[in-house]
Amino acid sequence: SAVISQKPSRDICQRGTSLTIQCQVDSQVTMMFWYRQQPGQSLTLIATANQGSEATYESGFVIDKFPISRPNLTFSTLTVSNMSPEDSSIYLCSGRPSSYNEQFFGPGTRLTVL
């Protein structure tokens, strides 16, 4: 199994600012992902974080708004840029050791934008 931690666990931010969320996995994982979950909604995949190259974004998400870094097999960051109240959500980091193994999730970062 993999244990995933995220920082910060929660934050309240002002409109127009940016927040970087850090994700640390206790073991190397092949794949890392970033999801968003709004109240009462399902998890929505933002992007796949690729080691050493640009992330692969899902429809509706762009790099300028959600820049992602993944410098190695155990760490990734997601930045929520130029925030608006619509960005208020829980952001979850996820890792998968290989394409066919269980996918693990971090505890999430609860973001509120005022």
Added chain:
Amino acid sequence: RKEVEQDPGPFNVPEGATVAFNCTYSNSASQSFFWYRQDCRKEPKLLMSVYSSGNEDGRFTAQLNRASQYISLLIRDSKLSDSATYLCVVNEDNSGYSTLTFGKGTMLLVSP
């Protein structure tokens, strides 16, 4: 658009009851399927994978019907601790990498 559909519930059942959840998926090319459990204000955790032949893990039984693109989860002898949201999850293959598509979840409330 690839979708995973679930009845949001809530399903209110007494302890000891048997309850079943269903899920349908739109992408006929999907290869693997899972049920995740999510407790309130917590992250999702894998409950069980769903195999074509059906599989059982204690009180939990999962079944897959590829022809109907339908997945089910049966919980027998419900416990209070089973109260949670159950997420139906489908693994999609996209140009060489795979991603999970989540349903909105079915909420289960088990009462004494």
